[in-house]
Amino acid sequence: MQQILQRASSTARTSRTLIIQQVQRLLSTQLEFTKDRYNIDRGKFGTLDDTHYGYFEDLLGKDRVIRDPEECEAYNVDWVKNVKGMSKCILKPKTTHEVSAILKFCNTHNLAVCPQGGNTGLVGGSVPVFDEIVLSTTLMNQIISVDDISGAVVCQSGCILETLDSHLAKYDLMVPLDLGAKASCNIGGNVSTNAGGLRLLRYGNLHGSVLGLEAVKADGDVVDCLSTLRKDNTGYHLKHMFIGSEGTLGVVTKVALQCPTRPKATNVAFLGTNSFQNVLKTFRKSKHSLSEVLSSFELIDAQSLNVVTKHFGKQCPISQHPFYILIETHGSNATHDEEKLHSFLAETMSDGVVLDGTVSSDPSKIADIWQLRETITAALQHDGYVFKYDFSIPIKTFYSIVEIMRERLGESAVTVCGYGHIGDSNLHLNITLKEYSEEVHGKIEPFVYQYTSQMRGSVSAEHGIGFRKSKYLQYSKSASAIGLMKSLKQMMDPKGILNPYKVLP
Numbered sequence: 001m002q003q004i005l006q007r008a009s010s011t012a013r014t015s016r017t018l019i020i021q022q023v024q025r026l027l028s029t030q031l032e033f034t035k036d037r038y039n040i041d042r043g044k045f046g047t048l049d050d051t052h053y054g055y056f057e058d059l060l061g062k063d064r065v066i067r068d069p070e071e072c073e074a075y076n077v078d079w080v081k082n083v084k085g086m087s088k089c090i091l092k093p094k095t096t097h098e099v100s101a102i103l104k105f106c107n108t109h110n111l112a113v114c115p116q117g118g119n120t121g122l123v124g125g126s127v128p129v130f131d132e133i134v135l136s137t138t139l140m141n142q143i144i145s146v147d148d149i150s151g152a153v154v155c156q157s158g159c160i161l162e163t164l165d166s167h168l169a170k171y172d173l174m175v176p177l178d179l180g181a182k183a184s185c186n187i188g189g190n191v192s193t194n195a196g197g198l199r200l201l202r203y204g205n206l207h208g209s210v211l212g213l214e215a216v217k218a219d220g221d222v223v224d225c226l227s228t229l230r231k232d233n234t235g236y237h238l239k240h241m242f243i244g245s246e247g248t249l250g251v252v253t254k255v256a257l258q259c260p261t262r263p264k265a266t267n268v269a270f271l272g273t274n275s276f277q278n279v280l281k282t283f284r285k286s287k288h289s290l291s292e293v294l295s296s297f298e299l300i301d302a303q304s305l306n307v308v309t310k311h312f313g314k315q316c317p318i319s320q321h322p323f324y325i326l327i328e329t330h331g332s333n334a335t336h337d338e339e340k341l342h343s344f345l346a347e348t349m350s351d352g353v354v355l356d357g358t359v360s361s362d363p364s365k366i367a368d369i370w371q372l373r374e375t376i377t378a379a380l381q382h383d384g385y386v387f388k389y390d391f392s393i394p395i396k397t398f399y400s401i402v403e404i405m406r407e408r409l410g411e412s413a414v415t416v417c418g419y420g421h422i423g424d425s426n427l428h429l430n431i432t433l434k435e436y437s438e439e440v441h442g443k444i445e446p447f448v449y450q451y452t453s454q455m456r457g458s459v460s461a462e463h464g465i466g467f468r469k470s471k472y473l474q475y476s477k478s479a480s481a482i483g484l485m486k487s488l489k490q491m492m493d494p495k496g497i498l499n500p501y502k503v504l505p
């Protein structure tokens with residue numbers, strides 16, 4: 001790997017993608033199977049035979065039933081190369097009817113299924129643990145309707161977030177969600193993880209933006225809750241059960257989203273400051289001064305920015321500081337918003353809270369600044385093995401866990417950094433090592449979860465529980481709540497065929 005990375009620095013920028021792919025491929029072949037690393041026993045599920053394959057091939061056609069081991073590999077390994085399954089069968093339905101037929105058949109034959117969207121999930125929920133069939137929604141990518149008056153948009157669950165957003169631009173609408181994985185993640189995956197992202201501060205979470213959805217239960221039954229109404233208080237709000245259930249209660253096939261009007265004016269400020277206290281002061285002031293136009297407030301610590309400059313050769317647009325803040329505004333009057341942002345910057349700088357900063361309304365500069373934030377996750381991969389944490393922590397103590405872990409791990413970690421959605425009190429603590437070490441793992445977990453729980457935080461703010469965090473669910477959910485979750489699972493999927501080994505402890 002070292003050789004590949006060395007070559008990366010001497011090769012032109014254009015070949016970077018190729019090199020990242022080479023590194024990713026190398027890391028995935030070196031990866032142990034999840035079942036071995038975590039010592040998991042296989043559930044009592046059936047094993048695929050020729051009769052099963054025959055049924056799937058009749059239903060979908062041979063080209064939508066993937067059996068080639070090399071092709072299956074990409075569906076078996078997660079984005080961060082932390083977990084690796086052994087599925088020998090990937091199914092690619094195009095319609096709800098096909099999903100329903102697949103699940104009905106799998107339920108009857110007791111075959112386990114792992115639903116997968118863009119496979120960008122960060123908690124090991126999207127890939128199998130053993131030989132579960134991967135039900136990939138990537139071909140379910142039709143945009144069904146756009147109502148440019150109400151903003152209600154209906155699409156199939158396999159639509160890629162960025163593709164949907166580009167389509168909506170024609171109607172002056174936008175998807176109320178944005179994240180670094182937008183070029184690959186699917187709307188169904190976003191809904192199933194209740195993804196938060198970069199603008200939740202302004203546009204709220206998916207429990208608010210999803211107007212309705214359609215999902216298929218484990219037994220193949222299609223649950224139609226595809227309302228496009230903003231107000232609908234008829235009975236239980238069943239859509240919420242599927243939002244954030246990470247493929248354990250049903251496969252989401254269609255989604256109706258409330259999409260806001262696309263902003264006419266976007267501005268971005270990139271600021272530097274010397275203490276976390278000053279980050280908080282800046283956040284407080286931004287809510288007062290920028291109020292209705294504030295759309296994002298992101299934190300990047302110096303260590304996070306360093307990995308981006310080190311591995312991707314990006315330049316920091318301002319002088320170096322321990323903490324950086326990215327502020328974005330979305331509004332309807334460019335001059336008005338720019339003036340607001342400039343006077344906000346002037347005030348925070350004259351107070352000595354912000355030490356340096358730059359403001360831009362130029363789309364290419366805005367994209368460059370956003371890249372500094374959005375590529376942190378990918379850059380960290382180049383350090384080696386990454387431990388990723390996604391905590392909600394009360395804002396005043398937000399950053400303390402990063403400092404504690406830095407001290408606790410000392411030289412054994414390559415990078416200990418913190419970044420994230422400060423506007424939502426959501427911290428991404430990341431710890432990288434040259435390679436996986438059980439000893440260091442023991443120093444990190446369960447300590448970080450216990451600490452978060454003591455702070456009355458959440459062990460997963462937005463990424464979900466998946467495979468990697470199921471045993472830590474108890475730090476954020478009471479025994480009675482976990483009991484109710486288990487009852488729901490039993491009712492909706494009595495044989496437990498949907499995404500086994502995930503979410504529930």
Ligand SMILES: Cc1cc2nc3c(=O)[nH]c(=O)nc-3n(C[C@H](O)[C@H](O)[C@H](O)COP(=O)(O)OP(=O)(O)OC[C@H]3O[C@@H](n4cnc5c(N)ncnc54)[C@H](O)[C@@H]3O)c2cc1C
Pocket residue numbers: 079114115116117118119120121122125126127137157178179180181184185186187188189190191192193194195196197198246247248250251252253374377378462463466499
């Ligand atoms: C660079 C990068 C940046 C990221 N930034 C953010 C961020 O800011 N905020 C955030 O919340 N997340 C973020 N993520 C995590 C990830 O992108 C999100 O969790 C995303 O919502 C996953 O979508 P996906 O289509 O890739 O789902 P997958 O990874 O394929 O699946 C995720 C989970 O959902 C289930 N699932 C997928 N599709 C369906 C379906 N149709 N029906 C039922 N279950 C399904 C899977 O079984 C799995 O449990 C980031 C990831 C990366 C790599």
